[in-house]
Amino acid sequence: MExxxxxxxxxARLPLTEEKVAEAARLAGVPLAQAWGVVxxxxxxxGLPQGRLLVDDPVARSRGFPGLLERADGTHPPLGLEALSPIYLRFTPEGRFLEWGGGWVSFREFRLPFALGRGRRLIPPEPILSLSQxxxxxxxxxxRAWEAGQLTPERVLRAVEEAGLLGRGGAAFPTHVKMRAVAQGEPPKYLVANADESEPGNFKDRFLLEHHPFLVLEGALLSALAVGASRVYLYVREEFEAAILGLERAIGELGEAGLLPVPTEVFxxxxxxxxxxxxxxxxSMEGRRAEPRLKPPFPVERGLWGRPTLVQNVxxxxxxxxxLREGPEAWRREEPKLFSLSGEVAEPGLYELPLGTPLGEALRRAGGEPSALKAALLGGAAGxxxxxxxFPLRYRERLPLGAGAVVAFGQEADLWEVLLGLAHFFQEESCGKCFPCPLGTAVQAEMVRRRERDKALLEDLARTLKGSLCGLGQSAYWAYQSLLEVEGAA
Structure with a gap:
């Protein structure tokens, strides 16, 4: 880092003591009060909870959640395990483990089963964990074309623009616009791969990191060269320990092979x-609490350490x-999108489908029958x-596609119990920086607990949450509002 x-x-100093926190603050050059605020x-x-924990995700909420919770000492936020839900974890002083296959598997060793992946372009025919593969x-x-000067930054930028690639993290912002903005900035510049996949129902990025790390690294390095970034950071959700170790091995292998044109590291x-x-x-990368910044300026102008920064989803x-391999026109002809399908389907998993595939067809691919379902949750908690x-699964339509999570619920599912889990999730995950979000999410959790159906109250809540600084608060009421609409149409 700079x-x-x-x-x-x-x-590096866990478990922490007062002396270790003070040492870290001194080395980072930050006030001790800031360091303790971060801790x-x-x-x-x-301090993480200890004991047997139930992963609290929308699928578990729909499958007798109170009974599942009786067999646990507490809960843990979603971990991209919805295709396997319900799942229990065990946190001990010796480490973090997942209950799997009749035993406990360390977070350092557990990967999503490769059989969950179904596709042919983004999803490989087998796990690709070596450079030779x-x-x-x-x-x-x-x-080689790049080294020979036959492939230039402008050609890469033009190819991305002609393809019309939209960001896959949920916002669907045109990728080439962000890339060109950073390319025009003054060095030093940075690229950050956003692999902090925490949206309930999503596990696409986790799957790619665990089973196709070289593809992610190739895309990051190509993008970094195109915009002139001097360093690449892969910001990975810290619970994805096997993915982090795999990425670090892949980076080392690329370095040994002379295929690491831009310094790259995992954060x-x-x-x-x-x-x-x-x-x-x-x-958070700069050593502070993870609180959204006021925009503008945007990260492409003033990002990491105040320098132009390209932040892109995995x-x-x-x-x-x-x-680049297929050509923009061929790629666009059947534009691939990864969808995390879980819940009441026979074969939950990660499905690579063309953008625009109807929701019902996507569910049938996973062995679900729409006519037998009460509803589907589209887009995760912020969905x-x-x-x-x-409904066609593509961006800029009437319903939010988000990052591509789809959770199906059968006729017996209590959707209010599912919504209560989402409401608690938003309340717990609010950073507290702006007033509307912590206030609104707390009120929402209580309204959902009471199963409040007063639309006037919900409109008041929505007006409050719309004043939030970032998308967490601004989208927190969408699922609540949509559930009332689904009930009204039933």
């Missing part, structure tokens, strides 16, 4: 939902090598319940 960052310094903000520093699939084929995230918001992410970056199974 400066020593506080979070890695604290991580008390991020879960892994203030990746190159056999055509990986880094563009590098363990702060471990909170708000860390997925790009400016809160940058705040799936977005993974598409760049495909666009909506719907029964419009003809």
């Amino acid at each position: 400066k020593p960052s506080l979070l890695p310094l604290l991580d 008390r903000y991020y879960p892994r520093y203030r 990746h190159r056999a699939l055509g990986g880094f084929s563009w590098l 363990r995230s702060g471990g909170l939902y708000i860390c997925g918001e790009e400016t809160a992410l940058l705040e 799936e977005t970056l993974a598409n760049l090598p495909l666009i 909506v319940f719907t029964r419009d199974f003809a």
Whole structure:
């Protein structure tokens, strides 16, 4: 890093003492009060719960949640395990484990089952965990052209623009616009791969990191060269320990092979939902609480350490090598999108489908029958319940697609119990920086607990939450509002 960052310094000194916190603050060059503010903000520093924990996700909420909870000592926020839900964890002084296959598997070893992946372009035919495997699939084929001067930054930017690639993290912002803005900035510049996948129902980025790390790294390096970034950071959700270790091995292998044209490193995230918001992410990398910044200026102008920074989602970056290999027109003809399908379907998993696929068809691919469902949750916590199974799964439509999470619920599911889980999630994950969000999410949780159906009250709540600084608060009421609409249409 340009400066020593506080979070890695604290991580290297766990378990923390007053002396260790003071040492980390001194090395990072930050006030001691700031260091203690960080320690008390991020879960892994203030003390993780111990014992047997139930992963509290929308699928578990729909499958007899009170009974599942009786067999646990507490709960843990979603971990991208919805295709396997319900899932129990065990946190002990010796480490963190997942209950799997009749035993306990360490977070350092557990990967999502590869069989969950169904696709042919972004999803490989087998786990690709070595450079030789990746190159056999055509990986880094563009590098010789780059070294020979036949592939230039402008050609890459133009290819991304012609493809019309939209960001896959949920905001669907045109990728080429962000890339060009950073390319025009003055060095030093940075690229940050946002792999802090915390949205309930999503596990696409986790799957890519665990089973196709070289594709993600290839996209990140290609993008970094195109915009003139001097360093690449992969900001990975800290619970994805196997993915982090795999990425670090892949970076080492690329370095040994001379295929690492830009210095690259992994940064363990702060471990909170708000860390997925790009400016809160940058705040945490700079050693502060993960609180969203006021915009403008945007990260492409003043990002990490005040320098132009390109923040891109994992799936977005993974598409760049495909666009170069296939050509923008061919890539766009059947534009691939990863969808995390879970809940009441026979084969939950990660499905690579063309953008525009009807929701009902996507569910049938996973062995679900729309006519037998009560509703589907589209887009995760920051999404909506719907029964419009003809809805085309693409961006800029009537319903938010988000990052591509789809959770199906059968007729027996209590959708109010699912909504209560989402409401508690928002309340717990609010960073507290702006007044409307912590107030609104707390009121919402109580309204959902009472199963309040007064639309006037919900409108008041929505007006409050719309005043939030970032998307966490601004979207927190969408699922609530949509559930009332689904009930009214039933």
